[in-house]
Amino acid sequence: MSEQTEHVPHGGAKRYDVVVVGGGAAGLSGALTLGRARRSVLVIDAGRPRNAPAEHMHTYLTREGTPPSELLGIGRAEVAAYGGEIMTGEAVAVERPGDGGFRVVLADGSAVLARRLLVTTGLVDELPPVPGVRERWGREVLHCPYCHGWEVRDQAVGVLATGPMAVHQALLWRQWTPKVTLFQHTAPEFGDDEYERLAAREIRLVTGEVTGLDIGKGRLAGVRLKGDRFVSCRALVVAPYLAARSGLLTSLGLESEEQEMFGHAVGSRVPSDASGATSVPGVWVAGNVTDLSAQVIAAAAGGVRAGAAVNADLIAEETSRAVAARGEPFSAQLEREVCERVLDARRHGL
Incomplete structure (x- = not known):
């Protein structure tokens, strides 16, 4: 201590x-x-x-x-x-x-x-405001492939695009499974080079906004999009702030x-x-x-x-x-005072 x-x-x-x-x-x-x-x-x-x-x-x-x-x-x-x-x-x-x-x-x-x-x-983790995302966060709603990629290897994985990093995310998760679907959701339009990379890695692109998650038998079954479209997936990747x-x-x-x-x-x-x-x-x-x-x-x-x-x-x-603290008893001022006292004593024959 x-x-x-x-x-x-x-x-x-x-x-x-x-x-x-x-x-x-x-x-x-x-x-x-x-x-x-x-x-x-x-x-x-x-x-x-x-x-x-x-x-x-x-x-x-x-x-x-x-x-x-x-x-x-x-x-x-x-x-x-x-x-x-x-x-x-x-x-x-x-x-x-x-x-x-x-x-x-x-x-x-x-x-x-x-x-x-x-x-x-x-x-x-500030999650995207999609119904069901928070409830399944850390289970089938994921963020880091190094934390969870092995557990969903070779399974159908969806990537929810909410910003310009979505294509990077989809390409990253492609390392763990060939069954990656990129939901464009609210992300801005992708560039020609991004479309080319997605196609080269056989990543499926689905347009339209995701409106919620579909839960079946206690786990994620897929996502719902506007128009009541359903796309199955076993895990959904998001990019929280x-x-x-x-x-x-x-x-x-x-x-x-x-x-x-x-x-x-x-x-x-x-x-x-x-x-x-x-x-x-x-x-x-x-x-x-x-x-x-x-x-x-x-x-x-x-x-x-x-x-x-x-x-x-x-x-x-x-x-x-x-x-x-060690120097305080032997300060320059104190040494001068001691010397003066000793010399004074000698001068007076003490």
Whole structure:
């Protein structure tokens, strides 16, 4: 445990070396790193993980196919084994008390104090407003082929076009199945080269607006289009807007920035450097709140990097304080005073 900070009351609030806001893979990995570095750390988790609708997570080496809730349970236990604390609650504001640290206020009115802050609040998937999409999200309504492509390999997959990246999506999913249908839906007209690429990869194009999903026997059977047309598919790919959960940081003057791909806005993120450090001293971010494309394993790696960077920053601060404290009894002014007293004593024969 850090010798600088103890778990002691301060104005009714506990003080920690680091408060981590967000208890997903990034937050727990950061907390684990900090706990192993003998830091006092608190994880505040609102209990709304982005991947909660998914039954399993994928491409996480040694954890392939693990339910997301199981991973979080294991992670919490590992953090606790190194002295880390987990609190269920929602952080709603961050204040600067004036001592260089942070005061994190929770929805119930309570607060905790921290020397450093690691925010891993993730993002919100803003889904297309098509009836049935939200209800089947994470099941048969999908986004990332690296997360779910294997599970729908060789099946009929539809791609809902809502922007200029739709052709790119359809071509990407074609790697997992030859049965791809691109629903033009609300996307702008495609160019001649895009039509040529779709035809070359034998991707079916269906015009008209999708009005809803057709569910049969507890799973997706297909989509309905205007005019009550029906097209069967076993999975539907959508492109949500990936909005960073960054509201907590606005009180510190830290705003999110829009991210583009191929000239199209795909989401927002909190800007940071490679370690997760933001433009606000003492505040780090990790996971999807700063990296929109991070899968679970990448988010966990980001948490480790940020945790190590936070610890290094605390070490630098503690070392500076130790140097200053060590030098105080032997300051130049004090040395002059001692010398003057000694010389004066000798002059007077003492």
